[in-house]
Amino acid sequence: MSAMDRYEAVIGLEVHVQLATATKIFCGCSTAFGAPANSQICPVCTGQPGVLPVLNGRVLRFAAMIALALRCEIRRRSIFARKNYFYPDLPKGYQISQYDRPLAEHGTVDVLCDETMHAIGVTRIHLEEDAGKCIHAAGGDSFVDLNRAGVPLIEIVSEPEIRSPQQAAAYMRTIRDIVRALNISDGNMEQGSLRCDANVSLRPRGEQGLGTKTEVKNLNSFRFVQKALEYEIERQAAILADGGQIVQQTRLFDADRGVTRVMREKEEAHDYRYFPEPDLPPALVSEALLGELSAALPELPTARIQRYVDQHQLSLLDASELNRERELADYFEAAVAAGAQPKRAANWIMVELLSRLDDARQPSNVSPQHLAGLLELIASGKVSGKLAKSIFAKMWESGESAEAVAERENLFQQSDEGSIAAEIAAVIAENPKQVADYRAGKEKLFGFFVGQVMKRTRGKANPQLLNALLKKQLIGEGPSLD
Amino acid sequence: MSVFDSIEQARQALDRHEISAAELTEHYLRRVQALDSQLGCFLHLDRQGALEQAELIDRSLAANRSAGRLAGIPLALKDILVTADQPTTCGSKVLEGWRASYDATVVERLRASGAVVLGKLNMDEFAMGSSNENSAYFPCKNPWDLRCVPGGSSGGSAAAVAADFCLGTLGTDTGGSIRQPASFCGVTGIKPTYGRVSRFGVIAFASSLDQVGPLARSVEDCAELLAVIAGHDPQDATTIEQPLEDYRQACRQPISGLRIGVPREVFSAGADPAVCDAVERALAELEQAGAILVEVGFPDMSRAVATYYVICTAEASSNLARYDGVRYGQRIGEDDGLLAMYQQTRRLLGAEVQRRILLGTFALSAGYYEAYYAKAQRVRTLIRRDFSDAFAACDVIATPTSPTAAFELGEKIDDPLQMYLADVFTISANLAGLPGISLPCGFSARGLPIGLQLLAKPLGEGELLRCGAAYQRLTDWHRRRPENLESDGVSR
Numbered sequence: 001m002s003a004m005d006r007y008e009a010v011i012g013l014e015v016h017v018q019l020a021t022a023t024k025i026f027c028g029c030s031t032a033f034g035a036p037a038n039s040q041i042c043p044v045c046t047g048q049p050g051v052l053p054v055l056n057g058r059v060l061r062f063a064a065m066i067a068l069a070l071r072c073e074i075r076r077r078s079i080f081a082r083k084n085y086f087y088p089d090l091p092k093g094y095q096i097s098q099y100d101r102p103l104a105e106h107g108t109v110d111v112l113c114d115e116t117m118h119a120i121g122v123t124r125i126h127l128e129e130d131a132g133k134c135i136h137a138a139g140g141d142s143f144v145d146l147n148r149a150g151v152p153l154i155e156i157v158s159e160p161e162i163r164s165p166q167q168a169a170a171y172m173r174t175i176r177d178i179v180r181a182l183n184i185s186d187g188n189m190e191q192g193s194l195r196c197d198a199n200v201s202l203r204p205r206g207e208q209g210l211g212t213k214t215e216v217k218n219l220n221s222f223r224f225v226q227k228a229l230e231y232e233i234e235r236q237a238a239i240l241a242d243g244g245q246i247v248q249q250t251r252l253f254d255a256d257r258g259v260t261r262v263m264r265e266k267e268e269a270h271d272y273r274y275f276p277e278p279d280l281p282p283a284l285v286s287e288a289l290l291g292e293l294s295a296a297l298p299e300l301p302t303a304r305i306q307r308y309v310d311q312h313q314l315s316l317l318d319a320s321e322l323n324r325e326r327e328l329a330d331y332f333e334a335a336v337a338a339g340a341q342p343k344r345a346a347n348w349i350m351v352e353l354l355s356r357l358d359d360a361r362q363p364s365n366v367s368p369q370h371l372a373g374l375l376e377l378i379a380s381g382k383v384s385g386k387l388a389k390s391i392f393a394k395m396w397e398s399g400e401s402a403e404a405v406a407e408r409e410n411l412f413q414q415s416d417e418g419s420i421a422a423e424i425a426a427v428i429a430e431n432p433k434q435v436a437d438y439r440a441g442k443e444k445l446f447g448f449f450v451g452q453v454m455k456r457t458r459g460k461a462n463p464q465l466l467n468a469l470l471k472k473q474l475i476g477e478g479p480s481l482d
Numbered sequence: 483m484s485v486f487d488s489i490e491q492a493r494q495a496l497d498r499h500e501i502s503a504a505e506l507t508e509h510y511l512r513r514v515q516a517l518d519s520q521l522g523c524f525l526h527l528d529r530q531g532a533l534e535q536a537e538l539i540d541r542s543l544a545a546n547r548s549a550g551r552l553a554g555i556p557l558a559l560k561d562i563l564v565t566a567d568q569p570t571t572c573g574s575k576v577l578e579g580w581r582a583s584y585d586a587t588v589v590e591r592l593r594a595s596g597a598v599v600l601g602k603l604n605m606d607e608f609a610m611g612s613s614n615e616n617s618a619y620f621p622c623k624n625p626w627d628l629r630c631v632p633g634g635s636s637g638g639s640a641a642a643v644a645a646d647f648c649l650g651t652l653g654t655d656t657g658g659s660i661r662q663p664a665s666f667c668g669v670t671g672i673k674p675t676y677g678r679v680s681r682f683g684v685i686a687f688a689s690s691l692d693q694v695g696p697l698a699r700s701v702e703d704c705a706e707l708l709a710v711i712a713g714h715d716p717q718d719a720t721t722i723e724q725p726l727e728d729y730r731q732a733c734r735q736p737i738s739g740l741r742i743g744v745p746r747e748v749f750s751a752g753a754d755p756a757v758c759d760a761v762e763r764a765l766a767e768l769e770q771a772g773a774i775l776v777e778v779g780f781p782d783m784s785r786a787v788a789t790y791y792v793i794c795t796a797e798a799s800s801n802l803a804r805y806d807g808v809r810y811g812q813r814i815g816e817d818d819g820l821l822a823m824y825q826q827t828r829r830l831l832g833a834e835v836q837r838r839i840l841l842g843t844f845a846l847s848a849g850y851y852e853a854y855y856a857k858a859q860r861v862r863t864l865i866r867r868d869f870s871d872a873f874a875a876c877d878v879i880a881t882p883t884s885p886t887a888a889f890e891l892g893e894k895i896d897d898p899l900q901m902y903l904a905d906v907f908t909i910s911a912n913l914a915g916l917p918g919i920s921l922p923c924g925f926s927a928r929g930l931p932i933g934l935q936l937l938a939k940p941l942g943e944g945e946l947l948r949c950g951a952a953y954q955r956l957t958d959w960h961r962r963r964p965e966n967l968e969s970d971g972v973s974r
Binding site for chain 1: 572719
């Protein structure tokens with residue numbers, strides 16, 4: 001790590017987000033994931049001779065929403081361009097994208113990392129179509145599946161203002177949280193709805209210039225972003241420390257081995273011969289549309305985190321943990337709306353609920369209203385904190401309310417003075433020696449009596465009441481049995 | 483059977499049940515089968531499909547049901563227009579054997595109006611050429627003189643009308659590809675305003691320049707066809723939404739007071755004397771009929787040609803990338819790996835097509851883009867401005883369609899630059915997106931037709947029809963037919 005003390009990493013990310021429109025960007029084919037190969041294609045998205053693209057209006061709308069959320073300047077007339085290259089999964093021999101006049105530029109996104117908010121610049125956001133997929137079979141044959149060809153994407157390019165792999169992962173997570181909050185993408189990384197290319201270079205600490213960069217392509221998880229960058233930074237640092245020079249390259253991350261590998265050298269870089277797409281007029285964004293979208297912009301995750309801190313007095317850590325997934329934060333708010341005390345609700349969600357979910361986006365078996373109901377039973381003393389956990393476990397299994405479970409299982413806290421006093425009397429009667437010892441000053445035995453009473457009440461005795469009554473009865477002020 | 487001089491005449495005969503659509507179709511099919519071996523107009527003749535369609539129309543006509551504006555009218559299509567029921571090759575070997583899964587919008591519209599499609603017409607490969615000699619199959623010849631070219635790239639479309647193989651055809655015009663062959667073959671052809679007619683299903687050559695238009699014997703026939711094919715298409719984002727004007731009505735407008743701009747110094751410098759004389763006579767006749775001639779400027783033509791060949795080749799280099807053997811059409815060398823398959827498949831493209839792909843690829847390359855493509859786009863803006871200045875003083879601009887009458891086969895094929903200059907008068911209209919028309923206006927000493935070109939402002943098709951129809955009421959150049967085609971037993 002000595003090398004890294006001398007260098008600072010300069011990282012920029014290009015994040016590709018698949019927009020959640022029902023149909024493709026330039027034709028009416030479905031975008032549904034997982035359909036049989038080449039079942040969602042038409043003359044347009046397979047690039048048949050004579051076809052023309054027509055822009056799906058929802059794509060522009062969705063892209064304008066993310067541009068607003070990232071506080072970008074939005075171009076009222078953005079221009080599509082053709083990016084020309086040959087690849088079997090690219091049906092037209094060019095990808096329709098945007099080049100020198102993209103939809104949006106000059107934005108910022110607030111990224112929370114190490115409990116600090118970092119404002120990362122967004123260079124640009126542009127629209128483009130996805131390519132298809134090549135499948136290389138064992139026998140040497142290759143197949144092309146064009147279901148994905150023409151699926152709408154936006155590319156979000158950050159400024160090279162990210163300084164660490166953790167920050168890079170946090171940036172990507174933030175982008176994902178925002179697109180999910182806006183409901184414009186499912187942000188599903190396993191299905192490729194969100195993926196990124198990372199550019200990284202090193203420079204001696206304190207310097208302002210940029211070193212030679214490498215680009216790591218197609219990272220499809222937060223962990224891979226972080227791991228690939230950690231590896232790449234170490235690799236570059238070792239070269240520089242040895243007095244070597246970084247070669248400008250495009251590299252691929254091998255997730256199995258945790259290393260990056262050369263994909264192509266700079267000399268092999270494509271000349272994409274961009275030029276304005278003559279088949280499409282400029283994409284127009286009206287003031288009316290911007291007004292409508294701005295007004296309807298939902299609260300973004302970072303704002304939500306801040307609100308939890310301000311309004312619910314949660315710690316920043318808890319607030320961001322709850323906002324890890326939109327569904328989780330929604331659950332929290334629903335519980336609070338149903339009357340749950342926010343801090344308690346947060347604790348229960350983070351301890352009891354999350355331990356039972358594989359993925360925080362999953363729906364909970366315990367509804368937020370039922371969680372609020374359970375917290376209410378605790379607050380009012382009707383169930384003990386300890387029993388509440390087993391009540392929650394049963395609620396998880398049956399989906400019933402806390403009341404219903406406590407009722408059925410007879411788990412309500414016993415707060416009836418008479419019956420608790422009776423149990424205490426019974427314990428005192430059964431343990432004359434211990435009573436004598438206690439009365440002789442062996443006060444440590446108090447816990448023994450509590451335990452005995454709890455055992456008889458199967459844990460249901462109200463602890464405060466029990467303590468008070470026990471104390472009284474042990475020092476002989478309680479009702480006598482005689 | 484008697485000759486039909488116009489779509490209108492045939493329309494009336496069909497409506498009065500004097501002839502059936504099947505008989506009319508059979509008549510033209512016989513002519514094609516008897517005579518086209520000399521000419522080479524058709525790449526594909528769909529005898530059976532055409533007759534079936536005609537019989538269907540006959541049943542509607544017999545029941546006096548409205549069967550559409552073009553019901554029973556035999557037409558033919560440039561092979562650049564995609565058809566689901568007939569092959570489409572675009573004049574190229576690379577698409578030999580390919581069958582589209584859909585119809586071009588203009589084809590759909592023709593069918594919906596009841597037209598009978600006889601087949602697909604010869605053309606320069608991917609519409610790249612001015613003589614039809616770049617057809618990958620066989621050259622088409624000029625019905626007026628079989629030693630001469632019919633022009634291009636819609637050579638088959640113009641020759642088929644001139645040879646009376648059908649009542650009208652569709653062509654496409656990227657730099658003059660409707661107007662120049664119309665001029666060479668003595669027929670009428672319209673290149674509409676860019677965006678007036680859908681390009682959906684038109685195999686792209688240069689997307690910002692390509693436009694579909696009709697060729698027929700007369701302005702009125704062209705107007706009939708244009709009225710059917712024109713108009714906004716939700717499948718082509720570059721089509722114009724504005725409603726169509728009444729083209730039939732436009733043909734009947736008198737021309738008194740119509741201002742015809744004449745960029746005289748330009749065309750007299752560039753065109754053959756015989757061509758200039760014919761155009762001057764036409765202008766004099768129009769003036770006599772009440773039009774007002776005014777001198778106007780014209781965009782610099784040498785710049786227009788250079789600009790055109792940068793833009794059209796750049797767009798073509800991208801548009802033709804899809805013919806890689808991966809998805810459709812011919813595939814060669816698939817056992818030798820991907821790169822070899824690309825290379826060998828693309829060798830199917832002809833020399834002129836390869837030349838233009840290379841030129842366009844160069845013009846878009848890093849380091850050259852600014853000097854070529856970007857600069858050409860700026861010049862294009864200037865050309866548009868020049869036209870808009872000129873149209874401040876006139877309603878239409880008149881020039882020769884082509885500097886010469888038809889040339890001989892082989893005459894220019896080895897000199898691409900000379901070939902490119904055949905389009906000097908037509909190219910500017912494509913760069914500016916303007917509508918243009920070519921009208922027969924006389925003959926050369928050798929007996930070859932000469933064409934008059936009229937250009938108008940964007941969406942000025944009505945003015946072109948008005949002026950062109952008036953001219954055709956005054957003259958009979960458009961009624962002349964080549965006499966040297968007839969063979970025994972074929973009536974006309």
